[in-house]
Amino acid sequence: MSGINIPHIILQPLAREPGYETEEIIPVVLFQQIPFGLTVLQDSPFKTLDDLINYAKENPGALTIGGSGTWDATHIANLQFDMMAGIETTYVPHKGGKPKQTALLGGHTMASWFGPNEKMPHGDKVRTLAYATEKPIQVSPDVPTFKSYGYPLYSSVYHGVGVPKGTPEEHIKVLEKAFLKIAGLDETKEVKLKVGIMPIALDSASSQKLIAEKKVAWEPIVKKFVQ
Template identity: 45%
Template sequence: MKFLSTSLVGALSAAALLGFAAGAQADYPSGAIDYVIPFDPGGESDVTARFQEPILEEILGVNVNVVHRPGGGGAVAWSEFQNSAEPDGHEIIGVNIPHIIGQPIQRSDAGFETDNWEIITFFHSTPNALIVPANSPFETLDDLIEYARENPQAVTLGGSGTYSANHLDMLRLEQEADIDLTYIPFSGTGPLPAALEGNHVAGIFNYTMLGVQMEDRVRVLAVASEERVPALPDAPTFKEQGYDIVGGAYRGVAAPAGTPPEIVETLAEAFAETNRRIAERQEPLGFVMEYITGDAIDEVIGTLRDAYAPILEAAE
């Protein structure tokens, strides 16, 4: 699913991107902005925030402080944010699909609600990838699936969070291939390379970025995209290998519920310009740039909620 490509982001008028203040409250922003990342340092959300930070500071004219609050696959920070953040645009938080959809469906005690904030934009996506160490006995996806059929639950796959994009697509692989795997949730992407290289897991179900980042140290058995990802041209898709699995994560940013629309618009335009500037740095890392705002946000969430709900309910 793709709503607006990098080229279209670049086509946004300069007047719209330079005229933030005209439509925003006159005194916004009046101080530093805390940009909360609800995962460990080192993952996709953190890497992107570090790219965004200096450009947002230039555009908005204030300090933008990246703050990490990991735990519960994002739920700890999202719960705290929805319950305590002031709706003045000076605290924003990273949000991820399907985390923000799946966790409230699966757990009544998730601590946050899918719709209880003002989502500013989704700025990029990353397809899932099934990754094993370079010296793994599994040289192909078929190797792993054949072993898993003969040894139920013996294949352990790490991933970021519970009922995250990683977890959900692993569950889809179980259904598609009629196998039984063991999923090991981590607090974010950051700890996964060490877990993989330390042989704590047989493989990881994570994102294309990690496959690019680890390069010759790993083997990417499959990517959950419609077509091969340019940054991983030798990695086959699941669809090429007979499994109808296309999925991954959409990453964006949210403000507290009740934030004035003028502030939300100002922040959306700032992130759009930031996206345009960092695209050439992120796309080679395995990211797909997006610009999803307004009604398109509800469309994405609604479509994916319908897709994930049966999987989550079956997993209970």
Template identity: 45%
Template structure:
């Protein structure tokens, strides 16, 4: 009796693999739903819109962008694995958010529950102030912060995000105490900054292009000055060893086959190599990366070790 049972199980397994391969071969067979776990207007949205402009050229099918904001992205990420896993539903994914959030508290998902397939760009952190701010330089802001502990408020994209981490690192390096105000995404954070609801913002560099003269960038956390902002000094130039930002990519539901995961990664890589897309991204202050599906695992493991130290810096306790 055991042999027929084993034979039936093997046949079912091969049949399932066969169906998965057929689905992957036909991918994409319909429009792809691209879920952004933040509000419209932030860097995740901007880069997705740039991708959308060349998506059909590379995929043969269009992409539909949707939003599922809440809890700094956690609301969407906690629901990802319950969605269709045929590759036609993908979701934006961010580091350090998806490492720090579940490291600190129960947010409805764990880092290892998620299935990132490609990280395609990086945005350095930067300090901004409203155009009419009395802070003309970073030195001005630091001097004020030292004389007025806790009074300088930074608008940023979510708790336990790259912005939040940068603000904590800056406090330590500059010997100041500031107050970080988390918003549900870059869009609302920048709106608050432009409206002078906070004295400053720890946001991502591309915001400096989108907002134009409405805000002023005091320093950027890149290794070298960015081509899009040649007049903005790096923190390192100003004596602060602060380099960092957010990595963004796409994830699929955990049930997606390896073939589908690779197909999505290959599609994102093709878009990343598209000259039209690259020009828009680089002019917008984004730094392109290509962490493909075969490299994602090691990349995330490295970031997990790096961000473990960040939890202590943020004054947060691991759950």
């Protein structure tokens, strides 16, 4: 048993050779979600997502957008955003979330993909233009979604627990029941929301369905850009 990260267990086998395939990991549960939003400094001239898109259309390649790495959730979100909006931005990968945040705060990138948990510590220094979610998120209900602008972009990191393929089903069920019970506790949900993490509780079957859908959506994009 091990902790798992989506999209990591999908994108890495598609883009690289990490020594495993996505199908070798069976998710037991997914218990938290960190959605990403396109975030700028408070004094940025981009007041709305449309402002940013219009700038990118008028200045191909000039808009720099920071992310947490290559072939992670922020990278694939940026590629999808460019394709949906018909723009060309310059994606700037960093070695993790902290360097990505530092780059935006220091004015080294013009925008960046932040989760609400990354935005919270910086208070009024940054603004999120839109979140890549189906509907406004619980901790920032006033921030619009990409979908509300006409772009069906959905980008999140999901954390959970997985086991190797071949693990007896009865063992998976025992673990699934235990983790779902913890995920469903009000105390668990409150702790997560306080730090900007969305509590969820997806069982094994629902988690497998989500992984399969994401792989279908991302595989052609990875193939297009990986040489």
